[in-house]
Amino acid sequence: LSLSLSLSLSLSLSLGLSPSPTLSLTSTPHPSADPKTEAPGTMRALLLLLALAAPGGAALSAAPRSKLLVVGLGNPGAEYEATRHNAGFMVIDELAKRHGVDLRRASVLEGEYGAFNWPDEPGKTIGLLKPWTYMNLSGRSVLKAMQRFGLESPEQILIVVDETALDLGQVRLRAKGSPNGHNGLRDIEKIVGGPKYPRLRIGVGRPGGNTVLADYVLGEFTATEQKKELPFALASGVDGVERWIGEETIEKAMSFVNSKATQI
Numbered sequence: 001l002s003l004s005l006s007l008s009l010s011l012s013l014s015l016g017l018s019p020s021p022t023l024s025l026t027s028t029p030h031p032s033a034d035p036k037t038e039a040p041g042t043m044r045a046l047l048l049l050l051a052l053a054a055p056g057g058a059a060l061s062a063a064p065r066s067k068l069l070v071v072g073l074g075n076p077g078a079e080y081e082a083t084r085h086n087a088g089f090m091v092i093d094e095l096a097k098r099h100g101v102d103l104r105r106a107s108v109l110e111g112e113y114g115a116f117n118w119p120d121e122p123g124k125t126i127g128l129l130k131p132w133t134y135m136n137l138s139g140r141s142v143l144k145a146m147q148r149f150g151l152e153s154p155e156q157i158l159i160v161v162d163e164t165a166l167d168l169g170q171v172r173l174r175a176k177g178s179p180n181g182h183n184g185l186r187d188i189e190k191i192v193g194g195p196k197y198p199r200l201r202i203g204v205g206r207p208g209g210n211t212v213l214a215d216y217v218l219g220e221f222t223a224t225e226q227k228k229e230l231p232f233a234l235a236s237g238v239d240g241v242e243r244w245i246g247e248e249t250i251e252k253a254m255s256f257v258n259s260k261a262t263q264i
Contacts, residue, residue, distance in 0.1 A: 070092065082220040083217065084164075085218055135184040164216070169229050172258055173199075175254065244257075
């Protein structure tokens with residue numbers, strides 16, 4: 001017990017945080033970040049001990065669901081705003097609109113953050129996060145949010161991410177899985193110590209011909225897609241997030257989300 005308290009206090013101090021999970025927001029300009037820079041190894045190691053440790057080294061399946069965090073992945077800046085790689089950001093924006101959440105810059109989290117109370121369960125709080133660390137360092141913002149929000153397990157977070165293996169309009173909910181070449185997921189996997197964290201994949205379509213994958217995902221949706229398919233895709237993504245929030249288990253949520261027919 002003394003070791004856990006010591007580690008928790010050390011991490012709070014290393015991040016410049018108060019032990020309290022209360023979030024203080026600020027609108028001060030966010031410092032520029034180098035997407036190639038790796039987060040400190042010490043910070044990662046501490047998170048593994050704090051976020052994954054449980055009595056006997058297990059009991060993650062019993063993680064409380066009174067606090068949940070939904071993280072949409074993307075890149076900050078106007079030049080990336082309408083790109084396929086920012087589908088995660090777009091879903092968070094739509095979710096925030098649906099629930100009247102004001103997303104604000106939170107320098108302590110290196111991202112935009114907002115929260116709301118789940119209407120169907122009094123006392124259940126949902127945090128929304130858009131990391132501003134650039135895609136390759138998404139885990140750094142997730143780490144800070146987990147600690148600040150007082151989360152005990154990776155099962156309490158849902159990562160919303162673009163997926164080129166799915167057609168635009170399709171969504172897939174998974175309890176775990178490999179990064180599948182996605183740098184944002186790869187960085188988060190380093191933070192939480194493995195692939196066992198929920199993710200909602202938002203289909204953005206497949207590149208055609210000889211199009212380089214990186215160029216495709218960093219390209220914008222076509223005008224036709226933005227008018228027809230994209231609104232449906234984002235609404236489906238928000239529905240998928242809400243199903244994950246509302247169900248007692250992720251298995252029940254997966255059964256519904258993954259069996260839902262695509263209708264565009």
